[in-house]
Amino acid sequence: xxxxxxxxxxxxxxxxxxxxxxxxxxxxxxxxxxxxxxxxxxxxxxxxxxxxxxxxxxxxxxxxxxxxxxxxxxxxxxxxxxxxxxxxxxxxxxxxxxxxxxxxxxxxxxxxxxxxxxxxxxxxxxxxxxxxxxxxxxxxxxxxxxxxxxxxxxxxxxxxxxxxxxxxxxxxxxxxxxxxxxxxxxxxxxxxxxxxxxxxxxxxxxxxxxxxxxxxxxxxxxxxxxxxxxxxxxxxxxxxxxxxxxxxxxxxxxxxxxxxxxxxxxxxxxxxxxxxxxxxxxxxxxxxxxxxxxxxxxxxxxxxxxxxxxxxxxxxxxxxxxxxxxxxxxxxxxxxxxxxxxxxxxxxxxxxxxxxxxxxxxxxxxxxxxxxxxxxxxxxxxxxxxxxxxxxxxxxxxxxxxxxxxxxxxxxxxxxxxxxxxxxxxxxxxxxxxxxxxxxxxxxxxxxxxxxxxxxxxxxxxxxxxxxxxxxxxxxxxxxxxxxxxxxxxxxxxxxxxxxxxxxxxxxxxxxxxxxxxxxxxxxxxxxxxxxxxxxxxxxxxxxxxxxxxxxxxxxxxxxxxxxxxxxxxxxxxxxxxxxxxxxxxxxxxx
Numbered sequence: 001x002x003x004x005x006x007x008x009x010x011x012x013x014x015x016x017x018x019x020x021x022x023x024x025x026x027x028x029x030x031x032x033x034x035x036x037x038x039x040x041x042x043x044x045x046x047x048x049x050x051x052x053x054x055x056x057x058x059x060x061x062x063x064x065x066x067x068x069x070x071x072x073x074x075x076x077x078x079x080x081x082x083x084x085x086x087x088x089x090x091x092x093x094x095x096x097x098x099x100x101x102x103x104x105x106x107x108x109x110x111x112x113x114x115x116x117x118x119x120x121x122x123x124x125x126x127x128x129x130x131x132x133x134x135x136x137x138x139x140x141x142x143x144x145x146x147x148x149x150x151x152x153x154x155x156x157x158x159x160x161x162x163x164x165x166x167x168x169x170x171x172x173x174x175x176x177x178x179x180x181x182x183x184x185x186x187x188x189x190x191x192x193x194x195x196x197x198x199x200x201x202x203x204x205x206x207x208x209x210x211x212x213x214x215x216x217x218x219x220x221x222x223x224x225x226x227x228x229x230x231x232x233x234x235x236x237x238x239x240x241x242x243x244x245x246x247x248x249x250x251x252x253x254x255x256x257x258x259x260x261x262x263x264x265x266x267x268x269x270x271x272x273x274x275x276x277x278x279x280x281x282x283x284x285x286x287x288x289x290x291x292x293x294x295x296x297x298x299x300x301x302x303x304x305x306x307x308x309x310x311x312x313x314x315x316x317x318x319x320x321x322x323x324x325x326x327x328x329x330x331x332x333x334x335x336x337x338x339x340x341x342x343x344x345x346x347x348x349x350x351x352x353x354x355x356x357x358x359x360x361x362x363x364x365x366x367x368x369x370x371x372x373x374x375x376x377x378x379x380x381x382x383x384x385x386x387x388x389x390x391x392x393x394x395x396x397x398x399x400x401x402x403x404x405x406x407x408x409x410x411x412x413x414x415x416x417x418x419x420x421x422x423x424x425x426x427x428x429x430x431x432x433x434x435x436x437x438x439x440x441x442x443x444x445x446x447x448x449x450x451x452x453x454x455x456x457x458x459x460x461x462x463x464x465x466x467x468x469x470x471x472x473x474x475x476x477x478x479x480x481x482x483x484x485x486x487x488x489x490x491x492x493x494x495x496x497x498x499x500x501x502x503x504x505x506x507x508x509x510x511x512x513x514x515x516x517x518x519x520x521x522x523x524x525x526x527x528x529x530x531x532x533x534x535x536x537x538x539x540x541x542x543x544x545x546x547x548x549x550x551x552x553x554x555x556x557x558x559x560x561x562x563x564x565x566x567x568x569x570x571x572x573x574x575x576x577x578x579x580x581x582x583x584x585x586x587x588x589x590x591x
Contacts, residue, residue: 019057019059019060019061020056020057020060020061021060021061021062021063022054022055022056022060022061022062022063023063023064023065024052024054024062024063024064024065025046025065025067026045026046026052026064026065026066026067026077027045027046027047027067027069028043028044028045028066028067028068028069028070028075028133029043029044029045029047029069029070029071030042030043030044030070030071031043031044031047031048031049031132033049033132035161035188035190035193035194035195036161036187036188036190036195038163038187040163040164040165041131041165042131042132043070043075043123043128043131043132043133044132045133045135049132049193050132050135050192050193051132051133051134051135052135053135053136053137053138053155054079054121054135054136054137054138055137055138055140056113056138056139056140057113057139057140057141057142058113058114058115058116058139058140058141058142058143059112059113059114060112060113061110061111061112061113062109062110062111062112062113063108063109063110064077064108064109064110065106065107065108066101066106066107066108066109067104067105067106068101068102068103068104068105068106068107069103069104070103071103071104072103073103073126073128073167074094074100074101074102074103074125074126075100075101075123075125075128075133076092076093076094076098076100076101076107076123076124076125077092077109077121077122077123077124077133078091078092078093078121078122078123078124078415079091079092079109079111079119079121079137080119080120080121080122080137080252080413080446081117081118081119081120081137081235081236081254081446082111082113082115082119082137083115083416083417083464084111084416084464084466085112085114085464086112086496086512087110087111087112087512088367088416088464088465088466088467088468088493088497089367089497089514089518090109090110090111091415091416091466091467091468092109092124093124093415093469094124094125094126094361095361095362095365095366096365096366096367096467096469096485097365097366097367097466097467098365098367098518098521099365099518099521099522099525099527100125100126100521100525101125101521102521102524102525105517105520105521105524106517107517107518107521108515108517108518110515113139115139115236116139116140116141116143116144116236117139117141117233117235117236117237117254117256118136118138118139118210118211118212118233118235118236118254118255118256119136119137119138119139119212119236119254120134120135120136120137120157120212120214120252120254121134121135121137122134122135122214126166126167126170127166127170127216127475127476127478127479128166129214129216129475130160130161130162130166130215130216130217130475131165131166134159134214135214136155136157136210136212136214138153138155138210139236144238145238145323146208146232146238146241146258149206149258150206150207150208150258151205151206151207152205152207152208153207153208153209153210154199154207154208154209154210155192155209155210155212156191156192156199156209156210156211156212156271157190157191157192157193157211157212157213157214158189158190158191158211158212158213158214158215158220158222158249158273158291159189159190159191159193159213159214159215159216160186160188160189160190160215160216160217160218160275161186161187161188161189161190162184162186162187162216163187164184166475169184170476170479172184173476173479173480174349174350174479174480175348175349176347176348176349177348178349178350179344179348179349179350180281180350181342181349181350181351181352181480182281182282183217183279183280183281183474183476184217184476185280185281185282185283185284185287186215186216186217186218186275187287188288188291189218189220189273189274189275189288189289189290189291190291191271191273191291191292191293192293195291195292196292196293196303197271197292197293197294198293198294198296198303199271199293199294199295199296200296201261201295201296201297202261202265202297203261203262203263203264203265203297204260204261204262204263205260205261206258206259206260206261207258207259207261208232208256208257208258209229209256209257209258209259210254210256211247211249211254211255211256211257212249212253212254213249213250213251213252213253213254214251214252215251216251216474216475216476217251217279217474217475217476218251218275218276218279219248219249219250219251219275219276219279219409219411219449220248220249220273220274220275220276221246221247221248221272221273221274221276221312221314222246222247222248222249222271222272222273222274223245223246223247223271223272223309224259224269224270224271224295225269225270225271225272225304225306225307226262226269227259227260227261227262227269227295228243228244228245228259229243229244229245229247229257229258229259230242230243230244230257230258230259231243231244231247231255231256231257231315231320232256232257232258233254233255233256234253234254234255234256234317234320234443234445235253235254235418235444235445235446235447236254236418236445236446237322237323237418237444237445238322238323238324239320239321239322239323239443240320240321240322240323241258242315242319242320242321244257244314244315245313245315246312246313246314246315247314247315247317248276248312248314248315248317248449250409250411250447250449250473251411251447251473251474251475252411252413252447252473253411253445253447261295261297262297264297265297265298266297266298266301267297267298267301267304268294268295268296268297268298268301268302268303268304269294269295269297269304270292270293270294270295270303270304270305270306270307271292271293271294271295272290272291272292272306272309273290273291273292273293274289274290274291274309274312275289275290276409277289278409279408279409279474290306292306317443317445317448318421318424318443319443320443321441321443322441322442322443322444325441326420326441326444327440327441328420328422328438328439328440328441328442328459329397329420329459329460329461330397331397332396332397332398332399332459333393333396333397333398334392334393334396334397334398334399335398335399335400335401336390336399336400336401337355337401337402337403338354338355338400338401338402338403338470338484339353339354339355339356339402339403339405339431340352340353340354340402340403340404340405340406340410340450340472340482341353341356341405341406342406342480344553345358345549345550345551345552345553346550346551346552346553346554347550348553349480349550350480351480351481351549352472352477352480352481352482353481353482354388354482354483354484355388357385357386357388358386358480358481358482358549359386359387359388359471359481359482359483359484359485360384360386360387360481360547360548360549361387361547362383362384362386362387362533362534362546362547363527363528363531363533363534363535363545363546363547364527364528364529364530364531364532364533364534364535365522365527365529366383366387366389366467366485366487366533367466367467367493367497368499368522368529368530369382369383369530369531369532369533370383370467370487370490370493370494371493371494371497371498371499371504371506372499372504372529372530372531372537373490373532373540374494375491376540376541377487377490377491377493377494378391378490378491379391379540379541380487381541381543382532382533382540382541382543383485383487383532383533384532384533384534384543384546384547385543385546386533386546386547386548386549387483387484387485387533388483388484388485389484389485389486389487390484390485390486390487391487391490392462392486392487392488392489393462393489394462394463394489394492395461395462395463396461396462397459397460397461397462398459398460398461398462398486399457399458399459400419400456400457400458400459400470401432401455401457402450402455402456402457402458403430403431403432403455404450404451404452404453404454404455404456405431405453406452406453407452407453408452409449409450409451409452410449410450410472410474410477410482411447411448411449411472411473411474412447412448412449412450412456412458412470412471412472412473413446413447413469413470413471413472413473414446414458414460414468414469414470414486415446415466415468415469415470416464416466416468416486416488417446417460417461417464417468418444418445418446418460419444419445419446419448419458419459419460420442420443420444420458420459420460421442421443421444421445421448421456421457421458422436422438422439422442422457422458422459423436423438423455423456423457424448424449424450424451424454424455424456425451425454425455425456426451426454427451427452427453427454428451428452428453428454429451429453429454429455430453430454430455431455432455432457436457442459447473462488462489464488465488465489465490465492465493465496466488466489466493467485467486467487467488467493468485468486468488469483469484469485469486470483470484470485470486471483471484481549494506494507494508495507495508495511496508496511496512497511497512497513497514498511498512498513498514499513499514499519499529499530504529504530532546533546533547534546534547
């Protein structure tokens with residue numbers, strides 16, 4: 001009879017044999033694309049757009065070798081929804097776990113995947129991904145509880161699209177000329193980064209659609225005419241199957257749904273995505289908020305015009321039950337509020353705030369501050385006031401009480417974790433007052449929407465050392481500062497990661513070395529790799545010189561007042577110009 005140790009060794013060898021190393025070589029560069037008929041520069045990979053899908057199996061090691069061939073912009077990659085257990089330095093947000101990849105620079109992402117599901121990857125640098133650097137990331141699971149209930153998988157992305165490039169759009173958005181913070185409205189909606197999409201299907205087959213909203217801004221309602229969806233996964237978490245006729249996906253959310261085709265192949269059926277126009281301050285008169293594709297049973301049958309919908313009635317994702325029935329995390333060890341508001345600063349632009357703090361990128365990556373600060377790593381002060389830092393201890397049950405003091409919807413995303421959504425209020429409910437009955441098995445996901453002037457309560461376990469952002473996934477609100485930083489178990493990070501090519505090495509000789517390409521991305525741009533948020537290596541508690549937001553505007557100023565003043569100044573300048581022109585005209589007539 002084989003010993004337990006022999007069986008364990010055999011199992012390990014089998015697991016190793018099944019796992020693979022999946023390599024991708026990505027040259028990120030400019031291409032030209034026209035998904036809606038309007039031609040514009042777009043960020044592609046290896047000369048193509050849409051960019052390649054990353055595909056792996058549970059247990060695989062993925063290596064992505066990146067070359068920044070853009071020439072005029074820095075870049076990075078974030079693998080949205082992957083927890084990066086053991087490799088938090090591979091998460092990708094600039095100023096948090098890495099420096100930007102400079103033009104001409106190379107960078108290696110190297111991580112293991114131990115979670116199945118539907119994910120995506122995108123740039124996490126300066127609001128860049130809506131210019132095209134966004135694509136699907138699929139992790140296949142041979143042990144899926146639904147593997148025997150469908151015949152084929154299909155990936156369906158939803159997105160919004162702008163005709164102007166992001167640097168110019170962000171500059172205009174974050175400007176005194178836009179004091180109310182009105183977000184740029186997309187020009188069009190896309191489906192698989194195109195329009196009028198055909199999806200060939202066969203009668204009687206059941207398909208699993210992996211649906212991903214890779215938009216910058218717009219949430220979308222989605223439905224398949226004449227067909228019912230069965231939701232089986234959200235954001236990488238299997239759910240008990242739930243039927244839905246329509247679903248709502250905020251930016252960055254994902255669903256997997258099973259759809260069984262009809263037995264009759266004589267007709268085709270519309271797939272409709274419709275952007276949520278409640279998000280837009282002003283809806284342009286020429287905007288078509290819808291994008292249409294078709295389930296194509298027959299090439300010879302017509303593609304029908306979608307039926308008119310009187311009102312949107314999407315499935316409520318709060319009611320989903322996770323397949324593993326993980327019980328509610330009770331008795332939180334660390335609970336704190338994050339109060340959301342929008343306001344103006346002294347430069348006249350509109351900023352987003354958590355607890356009256358708008359995020360500003362530190363001079364040193366927050367991860368590198370944690371790795372080079374010794375015992376002070378548990379002191380949130382060293383990470384800078386404007387990173388909105390929260391230090392989490394090992395295995396704490398963490399509770400976030402988020403009060404939305406803004407009249408808009410916001411999709412909030414947590415890096416490194418999926419959270420339990422234990423409360424989501426209706427619109428206009430105001431601040432959370434601990435008056436809710438919690439679900440026994442709360443829905444888990446990594447992006448959840450809070451309603452206008454409402455609240456949500458989220459819980460998760462601090463079991464994954466790393467530096468994890470929590471932010472609104474409307475890209476305009478990342479640019480305006482709606483970001484907090486969770487520093488999770490920083491002393492454990494010092495024992496598991498090492499800046500090996502620098503004077504700052506881990507006391508643990510077996511610690512994982514941060515790759516040379518990561519260090520070089522910083523040193524080539526004269527970005528320090530040690531010190532506090534201000535770059536101070538001598539006195540970590542001295543934050544003099546840290547990056548800061550603009551000063552507050554004078555007391556008594558309001559957004560409406562700034563708008564009135566702006567238009568008054570413009571009117572005055574126009575009036576003066578008319579007077580000067582008229583006066584010059586009179587002089588010419590006298591001559």
